[in-house]
Amino acid sequence: MIAAVDRAAMAAGISPGAPLAHAQALVPDLAVAPADRDGDAQALSRLAEWCLWCAPLTSATDPDGIWIDATGCAHLHGGETSMLTTLLERLSGMGLTVRGAMADTPGCAWALAHAGGQAAEVIPEHGQAAALDPLPVAALRLDAVIVKGLLQLGLEHSRQLRTAPRAPLVRRFGPDLMRRLDQALGLLPEPIRPVLPRDAVQDRRSFLEPVSTADAIATVIGVLVETVCMELVKRGEGARQADLLCERVDGSVQAVRIGTASPVCDPDHMGRLLRARIETIEPGFGIEAMQLIVRQSERRAARQVTGMPADMSPQETGDAELLDRLGNRAALDGVPVRMARAESHMPERRQVMMPATPCMKSTDWSCQWPRPARLFDPPEPVVMIRQDAVGVPLQVVWRGHAYGIVACDGPERVHGEWWHDASEYGRIRNYWIAAEKGGLQFWLFQSVRCAGTPDAASPWFLHGLF
Amino acid sequence: MARTQDNDTVAVLRAQILRLERRSGVLAHDAARLACGATEIDTHLCGGLEQGTTHEVMGRGADTSLGYYPTRWIATILSRTTGPVAWIYTGCLNLLAEGLFQAGLSPDRLICLHAAPDRVLSMTEDILRETGLAAVVTDFDRSPGLTASRRLRLAAEGSGQTAFLLRRASRMDDTALLHPTASSTRWRVGPAPYPAGSAPVAFRPGRPRMRVELLRHRGGRAGEWIVETEHAPDHLAVVSSLADRPVAPTWIAPPASLPAAGDARP
Numbered sequence: 001m002i003a004a005v006d007r008a009a010m011a012a013g014i015s016p017g018a019p020l021a022h023a024q025a026l027v028p029d030l031a032v033a034p035a036d037r038d039g040d041a042q043a044l045s046r047l048a049e050w051c052l053w054c055a056p057l058t059s060a061t062d063p064d065g066i067w068i069d070a071t072g073c074a075h076l077h078g079g080e081t082s083m084l085t086t087l088l089e090r091l092s093g094m095g096l097t098v099r100g101a102m103a104d105t106p107g108c109a110w111a112l113a114h115a116g117g118q119a120a121e122v123i124p125e126h127g128q129a130a131a132l133d134p135l136p137v138a139a140l141r142l143d144a145v146i147v148k149g150l151l152q153l154g155l156e157h158s159r160q161l162r163t164a165p166r167a168p169l170v171r172r173f174g175p176d177l178m179r180r181l182d183q184a185l186g187l188l189p190e191p192i193r194p195v196l197p198r199d200a201v202q203d204r205r206s207f208l209e210p211v212s213t214a215d216a217i218a219t220v221i222g223v224l225v226e227t228v229c230m231e232l233v234k235r236g237e238g239a240r241q242a243d244l245l246c247e248r249v250d251g252s253v254q255a256v257r258i259g260t261a262s263p264v265c266d267p268d269h270m271g272r273l274l275r276a277r278i279e280t281i282e283p284g285f286g287i288e289a290m291q292l293i294v295r296q297s298e299r300r301a302a303r304q305v306t307g308m309p310a311d312m313s314p315q316e317t318g319d320a321e322l323l324d325r326l327g328n329r330a331a332l333d334g335v336p337v338r339m340a341r342a343e344s345h346m347p348e349r350r351q352v353m354m355p356a357t358p359c360m361k362s363t364d365w366s367c368q369w370p371r372p373a374r375l376f377d378p379p380e381p382v383v384m385i386r387q388d389a390v391g392v393p394l395q396v397v398w399r400g401h402a403y404g405i406v407a408c409d410g411p412e413r414v415h416g417e418w419w420h421d422a423s424e425y426g427r428i429r430n431y432w433i434a435a436e437k438g439g440l441q442f443w444l445f446q447s448v449r450c451a452g453t454p455d456a457a458s459p460w461f462l463h464g465l466f
Numbered sequence: 467m468a469r470t471q472d473n474d475t476v477a478v479l480r481a482q483i484l485r486l487e488r489r490s491g492v493l494a495h496d497a498a499r500l501a502c503g504a505t506e507i508d509t510h511l512c513g514g515l516e517q518g519t520t521h522e523v524m525g526r527g528a529d530t531s532l533g534y535y536p537t538r539w540i541a542t543i544l545s546r547t548t549g550p551v552a553w554i555y556t557g558c559l560n561l562l563a564e565g566l567f568q569a570g571l572s573p574d575r576l577i578c579l580h581a582a583p584d585r586v587l588s589m590t591e592d593i594l595r596e597t598g599l600a601a602v603v604t605d606f607d608r609s610p611g612l613t614a615s616r617r618l619r620l621a622a623e624g625s626g627q628t629a630f631l632l633r634r635a636s637r638m639d640d641t642a643l644l645h646p647t648a649s650s651t652r653w654r655v656g657p658a659p660y661p662a663g664s665a666p667v668a669f670r671p672g673r674p675r676m677r678v679e680l681l682r683h684r685g686g687r688a689g690e691w692i693v694e695t696e697h698a699p700d701h702l703a704v705v706s707s708l709a710d711r712p713v714a715p716t717w718i719a720p721p722a723s724l725p726a727a728g729d730a731r732p
Contacts, residue, residue, distance in 0.1 A: 319550065322598045326552065326577060329592055333580045339563045339573040351563040353578065362574050365567035370697040373537045373565040377558065399528060406660055407671045435671035439657030440528075464562065465534040466674040 003035040007097075048195045054087055056296070057194040065113065067106050067192045080122045088120050104128055106192055107184030111139035111158075128185050133159035140180045146173050158184075191243070191255035194295065201235070201294040203227040210249050210286025214278050217246075217287070221274045222267075224292040229267040232297065238263020241296040244274055246281055247289040254281050259335075261323040262358050263298040269321055273328050320358035327356075341365070345414050346429075347463070348375055369412055370433060372443050372464030379461035382444065393434050393444060398462055403436035410434075411446075426450050433466065441466035485623065500628060502543045507678070510689050511651075515543060518626040519650040520619050524633045524643050526656030526677075533605065533634045535655040535676055537561070538569045540603055540630050542695060545570025549600035552593055556583045556606055568697045575600070583607075587614050594621040594629055602627055607634040615647035644681070652682035658692045673697070 002018050009030070014023045024030050041060070048060040054077065057069035070083065077083035084100050091098040101112035103123040108131060112121050115135045123131045132139075135158050138147045149172070155161050161169075161181060170178055182188040196202070203224050211217060221244070232238060240263060246254040258273045274292075281287075327336050337353040341363045344350050385402065386394040393405050410432030416424030429445040436442070443464035499514035508514050515521060523536040544551060553561070553576050563573035581589045583606070590604045610618065610631065622629050635643050658675040673694045680689040 318598055322550065322596070323577065325596060326579060326593065329579075329589060332589065333582050337578045337580075339561075339576060339578075341563075347562065347564070351573070353559070356577055362572075365563055365573055367564040367568065371562055371565035371568055372534065373541060373562060373569045374532070374534050374560050375562045375565075377560045401528070409671055433671050435660065437660055438527075439659045439675055439677070441657070441671050441674055464565070465529065465532070466671075 045195065051087070052195070054083065057192070059192040059194045061110070061192075065110060067109070069192060069194070070102065084120050084122060103131065105184055105186045106190050107141065107180065108132060108186070110141060111135050111184055115139035126186075129162065132184055133157065133162070137161055140177075140184055142177060142180055146177055149173060150177075191253075191257065193245075193253070193255075196293065201228055201231045201237075201239075201297065202291060203231075204289060204291040206247075206289035207287075210283075210288045212283035212286045217278050217281065217283070217290075218275050220290050221278075221292075222271055224290060225267045225271040225274065228292050228294060229265050229270060232265040232294065235297075236300060237297040238265045238300040239270065239294045239297050240264075241294070242270070242274075243293045243295055244277075245291045245293065246283070246287045247291070248283065249285045249288050252284075254283075254287075256280060257295075258324075258328050260320075261327060261356065262320045263300045264320075264324070265300060269324070273324055276325070276328065323356050323358055344417065346417060347371065347414075348377065349417070349420070370466065372466055375464050376462055379445070379463045382442075382460050382462045384446075384460045391446075393432055393460075396434070396436075396442065396444065396460070398442070403438070403440065403442075405434045406437055408432050408434040414445075431463070485626075498626075500543060501546055503546060504691070504693055507689070507691055507693075510680070511683075511686065515628070516650050517628045519622050520615065520629040520631060520648070522631045522633055522647065522649045522652040522682075524635075524652070524654050526654055527638060529656055530635050530638050530640060530643070531607070533632050535657065536632050536653075537566075537605075538674075538695070539653065539655045539676065539678065540632060541566055541569035541571035543630075544601055544603075547600040549575065549598070550577050551575050551600050552596075552602045553578045554581055554586060554590055554593065554602065554604045554606075555579070556581055556586050569695070587618065590629065590631075591618055591621045594618060594627050595625050596627065597625060599627055602629045603632060604629065605632040605634070607636065609633075609642050609645060610647055612646060612648060615649055619648045619650070649682070650684045651680060654679040654681055 002014060002016050002020060002023055004016055005014050009023075009027070012027050014026060014030075020032065024032075040063070044060040044064070044066065048058045048066045051058040051066055051068055055068045055070050055073040057071075059067045059069075061067055068087075070080070074080040074083050077086055080102050084102050088098050088100045099113045099116075099119050101109045101116055101121045101123070103109040103112060104125060105128060108123060108128040111132055112123065112135070115138070116131075121131075136156060137150050137158060140158065140161075142150075150156075150161070155164060158181070161177075162185075166178055179188060183190040205220055205224060207220075211220065224244075228239075228242075239260060241257065241259045244256040244258075246256075248254060256274065256277045258270075258277065260270075260273070264270055323336060326332070336356040338356040339351045340354045342350055342352045380398070383397040384393055384395075385397060388394055392408060392410075395402060395404050397403070411430035412432075414429045414431065416427030416429070418425035426449065428448045428450075430448060431443065431445045434442045434444055442462055443466065444460055445463055446458050446460050448458045498517040499508075499512070500517050501508045501514035502511075523539055524530065525533050525536050529535050551571065553559075555578065559578055559580070561573075561576075561578075566573050566576075579589070579593070586604060586606045586608070587610055590602060593599070593602055615631075618629060618631075621627075631649065633643055655676050655678050658677040673696055675692055675694045678691050678693055682688065
């Protein structure tokens with residue numbers, strides 16, 4: 001059986017999967033080398049290690065792929081498209097034939113890399129369904145038997161599969177089919193098993209009898225955490241990200257990932273974070289081994305345990321632990337964020353959302369002028385019906401309702417920041433606080449083109465309410 | 467002295483047992499209170515908002531879908547607490563840090579957590595079981611219904627955390643917001659109208675005023691006040707305890723030396 005062919009052989013009409021005798025009949029002087037699966041796997045994992053330069057989490061996937069978790073790394077290489085092209089260029093430079101794709105889920109990226117139309121493709125956020133629709137069902141990493149069955153039913157493309165009723169298909173082909181589809185669409189999580197650095201802190205326990213109760217899992221977590229934390233303390237490090245892998249009797253792996261806001265080497269705290277996630281583990285027929293791996297660790301500032309006051313106050317420690325407990329919630333979308341001050345004149349740019357860290361400095365948030373507690377984002381256009389001779393607003397229409405202004409204050413003048421956006425050059429916003437009869441206080445601004453007098457044609461916007 | 471201490475211990479133990487039994491009706495009497503700063507309202511609430519339970523706040527009129535006034539009211543109430551506040555939101559977060567600070571809630575205390583719309587209530591319940599937070603604010607536009615709100619309340623009672631449900635609705639003054647829930651109090655906050663007969667563009671807008679309606683109060687009376695806030699933290703005063711009573715004229719009189727709004731232009 002032919003395992004793989006090169007370009008010349010493919011041109012001669014030989015394809016993988018064909019019998020060797022058939023190929024030799026087509027090309028009598030065919031150069032044949034016996035397949036070395038183990039050697040291939042080793043070479044692939046070496047290549048996965050080589051890919052560590054572009055992202056910290058890479059993983060070799062059978063038979064011929066490498067997954068790279070590019071979360072938070074793309075901007076270091078000038079964006080997603082540029083990262084992908086750089087990577088592919090370097091790999092081609094090594095003499096490899098490569099295809100790449102970047103998507104929200106490993107499944108979708110795999111499908112596009114194997115069956116997509118382009119050699120390098122970046123799928124926008126939440127674009128999996130649209131990208132997968134035209135692809136054949138084989139791109140979903142399904143068993144050959146299932147693919148054959150689907151083709152017999154006339155389900156050729158993912159789109160047909162996605163829109164078909166699920167229950168009969170699951171009954172016929174088993175849960176694997178829909179699991180793969182959901183993983184590719186991002187409805188089910190799919191952890192990748194990254195290449196492990198040789199010196200990673202980890203501990204693995206296998207059991208005589210498979211465990212399946214929450215109590216037993218909690219006990220094992222306690223043991224694993226104890227060993228791992230001891231090793232971390234010895235190295236003077238703390239874990240920022242750790243994976244708990246539960247190997248089930250049926251050969252599949254259940255993974256739980258926890259992240260922390262600051263380096264942690266306290267067994268109680270880490271154990272609490274892991275135990276809170278026990279309910280997400282599905283033991284199935286039982287778990288026969290559990291492994292705790294520290295994926296990411298950071299150096300911890302040395303601390304005196306007794307005697308002098310520690311460098312982190314108890315309040316800060318409590319804060320860090322609270323953030324970890326909040327950040328590891330299953331329902332959370334993204335990470336906990338906090339507001340941080342940014343230098344700008346524009347009200348909406350004076351704050352940025354930053355991932356929450358335990359030791360945030362207290363910021364001076366005071367402002368000379370009144371500000372609303374929320375902003376319209378983007379500002380809502382309003383129609384100014386009446387202004388007096390000097391441009392004071394007198395009547396405004398917002399959301400189809402006319403409001404007579406009884407009092408107002410302004411203007412507060414804010415200049416556009418051309419260093420952010422060239423179109424803001426010479427733009428001025430004149431902010432007014434305008435109160436209407438019903439007591440609503442509008443925070444209005446007129447966007448004026450140049451430094452001259454505001455003319456009546458300049459648009460008005462509502463930016464907030466008091 | 468020793469006797470008083472004994473009594474204290476017994477009282478603490480009793481409260482603990484009550485908490486374990488989750489008999490909220492009895493517990494409400496002894497619960498810690500969160501004073502909102504205005505004496506009239508605090509007296510009406512027997513010392514302030516009950517802690518360890520859930521409170522609903524909603525807007526009125528065009529603000530029903532936006533939640534500007536409720537945000538301000540919650541920030542004002544939380545200005546007298548310390549410690550982190552979890553702000554759970556769906557969609558995009560449009561809070562303005564400087565405005566929040568002026569309303570009384572320091573943005574440094576906020577931990578913002580984004581939740582998918584269908585998981586926002588389960589996440590609130592989950593986070594209510596945490597300890598170490600000053601309050602949990604959930605900003606969402608769905609109706610929790612009796613069962614879910616009862617679950618939230620039980621979670622709050624179990625841990626002693628206070629939750630504020632900032633409820634929004636896409637329809638103006640949606641009646642679905644008034645359907646019964648298990649929350650302890652329900653507030654509706656909106657702008658307070660200016661008194662009739664004020665001259666146009668003769669004075670500055672003045673301090674922001676809010677008409678605060680206590681629509682529902684478990685184990686207490688409803689109420690209605692007009693409050694005035696300053697653009698600075700920790701300033702709240704009740705102007706009038708009835709919405710339809712004419713407001714004292716002193717608050718609008720502009721100083722004679724103050725230039726009219728038009729003159730302020732550079």
